Amino acid sequence: MNASAATDLWKVFDEIHPDLKPKQVMEEANRCLFCFDAPCTKACPTGIDVPSFIRKIATGNLKGSARVIMEANPMGATCARVCPTEELCEGACVLGEASLPVMIGDLQKHATNWAMKNHPQLFEAGKPSGREIAIVGAGPAGLSAARQLARFGHQVTIYEKREKPGGLDTYGIVPFRLPQKVALWEADQVEQLGVMIKTGIAVGRDISADFIQTHFDAVMLAVGMADVPDLGIPGEELDGVFSALELIEKVKDGQVTDRFMGRTAIVVGAGNTAIDAATTLKRLGATRVQMIYRRTESEMTAYPAEYRFAKEDGITCSWLTQPKKVIGDTAGRVTGVECARMRLGKPDGSGRRRPIEIENSNFLLEADIFVKAIGQGRHTSLIDAFRLKHDHGIVSVDARTFQTSDPNVFAAGDVTFGNGSGEATVVAAAQQGKLAALAIHRQLMSRV
Amino acid sequence: MADLRIDFAGIKSGNPFWLASGPPTNTGYQVQRAFEAGWGGAVWKTLGEPVINVTSRFSGMHYGSQRVAGFNNIELITDRPLEINLQEIEETKVNYPDHTIIASLMVEPKREKWHEIVKKVEAAGVDGLELNFGCPHGMAERGMGAASGQVPELVEKQTCWAKEAAETPVIVKLTPNITDITATAYAASQGGADAISMINTINSLMGVDLDTWNTIPNVAGKGTHGGYCGPAVKPIALSMVAECARDPDISVPISGIGGIENWRDAAEFMLMGASCVQICTAAMHHGFRIVEDLIDGLNNYLDSKGIASVMDLVGQSVPKYMSWGDLDLNHKRVARINLDQCIHCNKCYIACEDAAHQCIEWFVDAKGKRALKVREEDCVGCNLCSIVCPAEGAIHMIDQPGEFPMTWNERQHLIHTIGG
Numbered sequence: 001m002n003a004s005a006a007t008d009l010w011k012v013f014d015e016i017h018p019d020l021k022p023k024q025v026m027e028e029a030n031r032c033l034f035c036f037d038a039p040c041t042k043a044c045p046t047g048i049d050v051p052s053f054i055r056k057i058a059t060g061n062l063k064g065s066a067r068v069i070m071e072a073n074p075m076g077a078t079c080a081r082v083c084p085t086e087e088l089c090e091g092a093c094v095l096g097e098a099s100l101p102v103m104i105g106d107l108q109k110h111a112t113n114w115a116m117k118n119h120p121q122l123f124e125a126g127k128p129s130g131r132e133i134a135i136v137g138a139g140p141a142g143l144s145a146a147r148q149l150a151r152f153g154h155q156v157t158i159y160e161k162r163e164k165p166g167g168l169d170t171y172g173i174v175p176f177r178l179p180q181k182v183a184l185w186e187a188d189q190v191e192q193l194g195v196m197i198k199t200g201i202a203v204g205r206d207i208s209a210d211f212i213q214t215h216f217d218a219v220m221l222a223v224g225m226a227d228v229p230d231l232g233i234p235g236e237e238l239d240g241v242f243s244a245l246e247l248i249e250k251v252k253d254g255q256v257t258d259r260f261m262g263r264t265a266i267v268v269g270a271g272n273t274a275i276d277a278a279t280t281l282k283r284l285g286a287t288r289v290q291m292i293y294r295r296t297e298s299e300m301t302a303y304p305a306e307y308r309f310a311k312e313d314g315i316t317c318s319w320l321t322q323p324k325k326v327i328g329d330t331a332g333r334v335t336g337v338e339c340a341r342m343r344l345g346k347p348d349g350s351g352r353r354r355p356i357e358i359e360n361s362n363f364l365l366e367a368d369i370f371v372k373a374i375g376q377g378r379h380t381s382l383i384d385a386f387r388l389k390h391d392h393g394i395v396s397v398d399a400r401t402f403q404t405s406d407p408n409v410f411a412a413g414d415v416t417f418g419n420g421s422g423e424a425t426v427v428a429a430a431q432q433g434k435l436a437a438l439a440i441h442r443q444l445m446s447r448v
Numbered sequence: 449m450a451d452l453r454i455d456f457a458g459i460k461s462g463n464p465f466w467l468a469s470g471p472p473t474n475t476g477y478q479v480q481r482a483f484e485a486g487w488g489g490a491v492w493k494t495l496g497e498p499v500i501n502v503t504s505r506f507s508g509m510h511y512g513s514q515r516v517a518g519f520n521n522i523e524l525i526t527d528r529p530l531e532i533n534l535q536e537i538e539e540t541k542v543n544y545p546d547h548t549i550i551a552s553l554m555v556e557p558k559r560e561k562w563h564e565i566v567k568k569v570e571a572a573g574v575d576g577l578e579l580n581f582g583c584p585h586g587m588a589e590r591g592m593g594a595a596s597g598q599v600p601e602l603v604e605k606q607t608c609w610a611k612e613a614a615e616t617p618v619i620v621k622l623t624p625n626i627t628d629i630t631a632t633a634y635a636a637s638q639g640g641a642d643a644i645s646m647i648n649t650i651n652s653l654m655g656v657d658l659d660t661w662n663t664i665p666n667v668a669g670k671g672t673h674g675g676y677c678g679p680a681v682k683p684i685a686l687s688m689v690a691e692c693a694r695d696p697d698i699s700v701p702i703s704g705i706g707g708i709e710n711w712r713d714a715a716e717f718m719l720m721g722a723s724c725v726q727i728c729t730a731a732m733h734h735g736f737r738i739v740e741d742l743i744d745g746l747n748n749y750l751d752s753k754g755i756a757s758v759m760d761l762v763g764q765s766v767p768k769y770m771s772w773g774d775l776d777l778n779h780k781r782v783a784r785i786n787l788d789q790c791i792h793c794n795k796c797y798i799a800c801e802d803a804a805h806q807c808i809e810w811f812v813d814a815k816g817k818r819a820l821k822v823r824e825e826d827c828v829g830c831n832l833c834s835i836v837c838p839a840e841g842a843i844h845m846i847d848q849p850g851e852f853p854m855t856w857n858e859r860q861h862l863i864h865t866i867g868g
Contacts, residue, residue, distance in 0.1 A: 022840045030514070034734050052740065059710040061745035063752075 012283040013251060016176040016309075017081070019113060020106045029058040032102045035094060040104060043092035045423075046073035046431045050089055054107055066115035067122045069108055074144040075186055075430040077112035078169045080105050081178045083427050084303040116185050125193040126153030131444050134159065134216040136203050136382075139167020140426045141413025142222035143190045144433025145440070150193035152441045158195060159212070161202035165190075167224055169426060171249040174276040176283070180252055209385035213409070218440050221386065221395060221404070222433065224414040225376035225424075231268070235326025236372075240334030244269065244277035244373035251280055261285035266337050266365055268292050268323050269373030270300035275310045277371045282313050286369065289314075292321040294342050294355040320344075322355065324362060326370050336366045379415065394418035401443070402436035412436035450750035451757040452743065454488070456724045457617045457643035457701045459576050461548040463488035464714065464758055465742050468705050468726035469552035469578065469621075471523065472736070476536030480543060485736035486743055489548025491726060492537060494525035494580045495569065496554040496592070501527045507654040507665040509680060518680035519729045520654045522665065522672055524586045525554055530565075534572040541573040549573070550619065553610070554580040554587060557596050562609040576616045579607060579641075581632070582623035582648025584675050594648070597623040600635035607639025617642035619703060622688075624650050624681075629688045633698045644692065645703035645726065647685045649675025678729040682707030686720055690769045693721025710738070711745030718758065719765040773857040778850030781829030783822045787813070789842040796820065796833035796843060804832045 020028065032054040040050040049068050056065035069076035085091070085105040093101035115122065131154045135142045138160035146156045164170050169183035191197055201207055212219055228243040230236050244267065250257070265286045267278045270293035278289045291310070293300060296319045300307065318339075325338040341361035344353035378393020389396045389405035395415050397403065402410045412432035417424045452463040466489035467473050467482050474493045482490055501523055509518030526533060541549055551569035555561040566577060581597025588595040596602040603620065610618050620636035622629055624647035633644050651673050655664040663671025685706020692698050704722030708714055709730040717725050730738055750758060785796070785808075797820055800808040807826035813819045822833075834843040854862075 023838075036735060036737075052737075055738075056741050056745065059712060059741055059745050061711065061741060061748055063748045064741060064744040067744075 013175045013256075015081075015179050017106075020103065020110055024103075025057065025107065025110050028103050028107055029054050031095065032058070032107075033094065039092035039094060040089040040102075043088045044072070045088070045425075045427045046076075046079075046434065048072040048076065048089075048108075050104055053111055054102065054104070057107055057111055062111055062114040063118075063120045063122075065111040066120070069111055070115070070122050070189070073427065073430050074147040074190065074434070075140045075169065075426050076108060077116065077182050077186055078140070078178055079427045079430065080108035080112055081182065082169075082173055083425070084305065086305060087303070088427075116182070121192065122189065123147070123151055123193060125150045128155070129153040129444070131155065131217045132157070132215075133218045133220065133440065133444075134212045135220045135222055136212070137167065137222040137224060137413070137415075138162075138165035138187065138197050138199070139222060139224050139413060140169060140429035141224070141415075141433040141436070142167070142220065143187055144430040145220055145222065145412060145437040146195045146197075146433075147190045147193060148434050148437030149440065150190070150195050152437070154441070154444070156195045157216070158197045159201045159203055159207060160197060160199045161205075163199055165197045165199060171252050172245055172273070172276075173252070174248055174280050175252050176279070177276070180254075204382055204385050209382070209387075213386065213406075217444055219386070219409045220402075220436060220440065221383070221388070221409060221411040221415055222413045222429075223379050223382060224429075225417075226379050226393075227377060228273075228372045228374060229377040231323060231372060231374065233323060233325055235328055235334075238326050238328040238334045238370075239332050240328075240368055241326055241370045242372070244273050244371050245376070247277050247371060248273070248280055251284070256284070258285065260369060262287055263368040264288045264290075264366060265369035265371060266290050266292055266323075266367040267371040267373055269375070270295070270302055270317070271373060271375065272302045272306050274371075274373035275302045275306045275315075277373050278310055278315045279313050281369065281371070282315065288316075290316045290318055290365070290367075292318045292323065292337075292339065292365070294320065294322040295344065295352065296320060299352045318365070320355065321365075322357060323370075327364070334368055334370050336364050337370055338362055338364055376414075383415070391418075400439070402432075402439045403443075410436050410440055450747050450755060451759075452488075452746065453757075454724050454759060456703065457576070457619065459489075459548055459550075459617055461488040461724065462546060463743055464718065464724040464746075465489075465739055466491060466548065466550070466703070466724055466726045467731060467736075468728040469494050469550075469580065470728040470732075471521075472728060472731045474526065474528070476540045479536075479540050479549070482731075482736045482739075483540075483544045483547045486739040487547070487736065489550065489575070489724075491550040491552050491578050492533065492574075494552040494554045494583070495530055495533055495565065496525050497556075498529055499524040499527050499586075502667045504665045504667065507674070509654060509678070511680075516678055516729065516733045518652075518654075518676055519678035519732070520652045520665070520674040520676050521649070522585050522667075522674040525552075525580070525583070530568070534568060537569070537572040537574060548575045550576045550578050552578045552580050552621070554583070554592050556590075556592060557602055557606055559609045559612075562606060563613040566610055566613040570615055574616060576619060576642075577610060577614055578619040578621050578645060579610055580621050580648070581606070582621050584623060584625050584649055584651045585673055594623040594625050597621075597632060597648070598626050600631050603632050604635040604639035607636050607641050611640040619643040619645050621648055621705075622646040623648045624684060624688055624706075628691075630691050630695050630698060633692045633695070637698050637700050641700055643701040643703060644698070645705055646688050646692070647681070647706045649677045650681055650684065652676030677706065678733075679707045679709055682709075682713060686717060689717060689722050690720045690766065693763060693766045694769055711742045711749060714742060715746060715749060715761060716765075718761045719763070720769065721763045721766045723759065723762045771857075773860075774855050776850065776853040776855055777859065778852055778854050780848040780850060782824040782827040782846050782848060783808075783829065783831075783833050784824070784844050784846050785820055785822055785833075786842055786844060787819055789839050790819070791839045791842065792819070793838060794820065795836045795838065799832050799836045804828070804830050808833060 053068040090101040165187035166183035320342040342355040348354040380393040413429040469491040505523040511517035583593035587593035620641040704717030705726040
């Protein structure tokens with residue numbers, strides 16, 4: 001593809017949700033009632049003092065506003081873009097009943113955009129405590145914990161296996177929802193407090209778990225989850241089968257390809273990542289993108305806003321559909337997916353109705369591209385290297401102390417998510433990182 | 449972080465934000481909550497002979513969708529026994545020794561009454577006194593508040609009496625219900641006041657209920673005028689502060705009061721000569737927590753301007769405030785419409801056409817679209833179009849300084865010189 005075509009292609013990955021205009025900002029900020037004991041703040045997993053940051057926008061104190069946001073949520077700029085606000089702060093806004101909720105997410109984006117543009121130093125590192133902490137993983141949970149620990153005065157080193165910090169914010173959320181520079185700015189804010197982020201270092205490959213455990217006063221595991229697992233069906237090795245995360249990661253990192261131009265694609269899964277993959281394929285020129293899911297619309301885990309967005313993009317969904325086999329031609333290229341029809345039975349362990357295959361219902365869906373977005377795998381071997389108790393790769397932690405089975409190793413974020421506890425969202429990871437940092441700080445300072 | 453500490457007529461305070469005398473400073477409980485929230489000081493609700501208050505007492509002026517653009521009250525001074533108030537002042541001062549407590553006082557215009565109350569409140573440990581010569585309602589009918597505050601001789605005499613007994617600084621709070629506030633400000637300073645504060649509330653009647661024909665507010669169907677305050681009175685208060693600040697005969701510090709709601713308002717009052725500000729209505733509307741952004745916003749503002757101490761703001765704009773006769777008659781200012789930002793509501797057109805100088809006209813742009821432009825040679829730079837314009841940045845007022853500045857006063861002087 002020539003350079004100008006590549007540039008044009010890249011434009012479709014610009015952030016889709018426009019910034020508020022100056023007049024909108026003032027109108028919205030002045031619409032906020034400045035509630036006391038505000039429900040929006042209570043609805044925020046990180047407890048951002050929403051009325052306070054909005055009032056500061058109204059009085060022209062943008063630096064103060066950004067500080068209020070980032071104080072409560074070190075991923076405040078990311079969350080302004082990716083949080084399901086209609087279910088959280090905006091869903092709780094008291095004006096929702098009387099008129100329309102205040103556009104809290106957009107105002108949060110406005111204030112953090114100001115900070116990104118004007119580079120104020122929002123926080124200071126604390127007085128050096130002499131304690132050193134290693135964090136494995138520079139995603140939202142790790143960065144959030146590092147920021148807090150640095151403010152407590154501890155020296156923090158983060159080991160990150162990828163080339164850039166930010167975790168899924170940097171690599172796993174499509175750029176038209178969350179530009180990479182936003183996640184990198186948040187990481188930069190953390191680095192400015194003296195946190196060392198060693199990127200390109202994989203624990204278990206470049207450095208051993210033992211080394212980390214013996215050389216630091218405390219260790220925090222915040223490695224998140226792994227790549228999309230295999231479905232365990234025939235044909236997954238064919239040319240044209242992709243993992244959704246791998247697809248998104250390339251685009252997020254600026255690698256645009258014409259590989260999907262004019263293609264027909266099937267995405268299996270119905271979470272936010274499935275939608276991200278589907279909308280990305282559309283932007284990369286796929287003519288027809290269909291999502292298939294073994295349950296129905298009511299069980300899908302994608303946020304309603306994301307689903308609406310996918311539909312606006314012309315993406316179709318085939319419910320109660322389970323892929324059985326990826327079909328290829330003689331050259332080993334995907335030509336279609338054989339699927340089975342499902343029906344819903346009684347609720348299973350997750351509380352959702354269990355999908356049951358209908359016998360002899362197999363049918364063929366033609367496609368050149370097959371994308372897997374059925375959740376994420378686990379970093380089991382890494383967890384084993386730290387000799388931590390876990391359940392199928394979900395690290396067991398004390399809900400209060402964030403300690404794992406090794407009292408010196410703490411864990412937060414998606415690595416602890418699962419089995420019906422918590423939520424695998426950026427905002428939840430940021431909050432856990434914050435709380436884990438406090439728990440680590442208390443533990444370290446209580447030692448003689 | 450800038451230094452927000454102030455020295456106001458010898459009263460040292462952690463920041464320039466004081467709660468004004470009023471309902472929020474009625475009790476020790478409230479004042480202590482305010483100090484916890486971060487207020488630098490509080491002027492206790494006016495003490496005197498206890499009164500009986502009526503219900504209802506307040507009313508709000510709502511403008512469009514904004515609540516409390518203005519606020520009116522018919523509440524009198526404290527209705528709690530003096531002894532209780534003094535006890536709570538003492539307790540508050542013990543718990544918060546670094547916070548400023550000022551006692552607001554209002555008694556009959558008699559020397560011994562002033563001596564008596566001044567001694568009592570100073571014994572309770574206040575940092576200063578504020579003589580309430582301003583409340584326009586109720587107490588004025590009994591010869592106190594605005595009734596004495598409107599007569600310069602009474603202001604001077606009573607200030608004198610308070611000063612005779614006072615060991616702490618005496619601040620005189622002035623009423624705006626007077627033609628020229630510098631007259632009473634001057635009288636206060638002649639009476640020995642260490643500082644003045646302004647403005648108290650303005651005579652007002654909030655409204656009439658169109659169904660019952662009752663006044664708003666009313667007490668059992670009958671109403672009376674109250675005192676007006678809140679954001680709407682800010683320009684009146686600011687001009688009164690400025691008039692006093694620029695008057696060379698009034699050289700005492702000024703505490704600015706009237707419609708201050710946020711740090712921007714506070715900074716404006718300080719630039720216009722106030723060395724501390726007092727706030728009441730905004731705290732009544734939103735609670736004591738507003739002080740957090742007052743402090744944070746002012747701090748960030750001072751940092752962004754590279755100003756180390758808030759005291760360095762005080763009075764910086766006063767030299768820019770003068771008599772009309774000292775303004776440059778040859779200065780030209782014109783409006784310019786920025787079509788990139790224009791939303792084509794045509795509000796500027798009709799405002800100029802009907803109420804100004806008919807200098808905005810239609811033209812057809814390159815794309816054949818009708819648009820507006822200013823005929824600059826006829827524009828008098830009145831600002832009306834930019835005031836009514838709802839679109840950010842759509843109308844700019846462009847200054848075109850004249851080559852030979854000349855004020856009215858200079859012009860008259862010249863005419864007299866040539867003529868003579």
